[in-house]
Amino acid sequence: MRWLPVLLLLLLAAPAQAQEREEEVIAALSQSNVAINATFIGSEILVFGAVRREAPAPDGILGVIVTIEGPSGPLTVHRKERMLGIWVNNDAVFVDRAPSFYAVASSAPLPDVLTNTEDLRHGISIPRAIRAIGAQVSDAPLFTEALIRIRSERGLYQHLENAVVLDRDTLFRARISLPSNLTEGTYLTRIFLTRDGRVIDSHETAIHVQKVGLERWIFVLAHEQPFLYGLLSLIVAVAAGWGASALFRYARG
Numbered sequence: 001m002r003w004l005p006v007l008l009l010l011l012l013a014a015p016a017q018a019q020e021r022e023e024e025v026i027a028a029l030s031q032s033n034v035a036i037n038a039t040f041i042g043s044e045i046l047v048f049g050a051v052r053r054e055a056p057a058p059d060g061i062l063g064v065i066v067t068i069e070g071p072s073g074p075l076t077v078h079r080k081e082r083m084l085g086i087w088v089n090n091d092a093v094f095v096d097r098a099p100s101f102y103a104v105a106s107s108a109p110l111p112d113v114l115t116n117t118e119d120l121r122h123g124i125s126i127p128r129a130i131r132a133i134g135a136q137v138s139d140a141p142l143f144t145e146a147l148i149r150i151r152s153e154r155g156l157y158q159h160l161e162n163a164v165v166l167d168r169d170t171l172f173r174a175r176i177s178l179p180s181n182l183t184e185g186t187y188l189t190r191i192f193l194t195r196d197g198r199v200i201d202s203h204e205t206a207i208h209v210q211k212v213g214l215e216r217w218i219f220v221l222a223h224e225q226p227f228l229y230g231l232l233s234l235i236v237a238v239a240a241g242w243g244a245s246a247l248f249r250y251a252r253g
Contacts (some may be wrong), residue, residue: 024066025193025201034209036252042180045207047105048173051193055155057169061198062170063106063113064164067192070156070205071185077143093143097131100183101156105163105174111199115197122199123150124192126157155179182209 019207034043047066051057078092106113111126119125130144149159156179164174187207192199 005069022053022055022058023193023195023200024212025191025203026050026052027191027203027205029205029207032205032207034182034207036182036209036211040180043178045176045178045189046173047189047191048171048174049191049203050171058195061113062166062169063108063192063194063197064166064174065107065110065114065124065194066103066164066174066176067129067188067190068101068103068176068178069099069129069190069236070181070209071147071187072097072099074098075147077147079143079146093132093140095130095132095144095147098147099129099186100128100185101132101178102129103158103160103176103178105158105160105176107162107164107166107172110115110159113194113197114192114199118194118199122192122202124190126159135223141224154181156181178209184209184211 018069027047030046030048031043045068051062051064074094074096075098076092076094104110104124104126110119114124119128123129124146127144130147132140132144148157152159155177156178160174160176163176166172187209189205189207191203193201
């Protein structure tokens with residue numbers, strides 16, 4: 001319950017006069033910076049907040065949805081087929097936008113707290129967060145499903161139903177695990193407040209994921225000095241091979 005004092009400060013700091021919205025979401029994160037080093041095995045983010053009202057809660061089903069989206073980029077999804085005993089790439093679909101990490105947590109099954117129209121408008125569900133335009137194959141949705149399945153198995157895509165704990169339709173909290181294989185960059189965090197499936201308010205913040213120490217130095221070297229990085233990699237490989245050979249000869253003799 002260490003997050004309660006922070007939540008009280010947020011409520012006190014909120015404007016005294018509510019905007020035209022009947023309900024307003026106020027939220028914060030347990031941490032906004034994640035450092036990746038040699039011992040990084042993942043991290044857990046606690047998203048917590050409250051629903052601020054100036055009047056009694058209106059009728060309807062209240063829902064809270066939390067999404068965390070990692071850096072996005074284009075990629076090509078291939079379909080492999082077996083030809084003459086060899087697996088080869090056949091059809092392919094170009095995806096012009098796919099998050100490297102995406103988690104969506106909700107206080108109830110997503111269809112119960114979010115309509116398809118609102119999902120399309122805000123891009124909340126995992127399929128809506130992926131954009132594949134101009135696919136030339138007839139079964140293009142299967143490629144998107146395959147991408148989601150593969151990244152879900154790696155913990156990079158997470159669909160967390162009932163993971164947002166909603167207390168008395170006022171306080172809420174959700175714990176989302178970040179895996180060890182994160183991409184460096186800014187992770188957009190969005191909190192949606194819904195009533196009868198319609199988004200009535202939202203809040204955005206960010207989590208900054210960055211390599212530190214030796215990992216940071218190697219990352220910068222690989223991207224800013226690729227020739228030097230390749231040369232050092234070659235030297236390390238030769239040295240490791242020579243060392244292993246010498247150790248083997250010593251063990252035998």
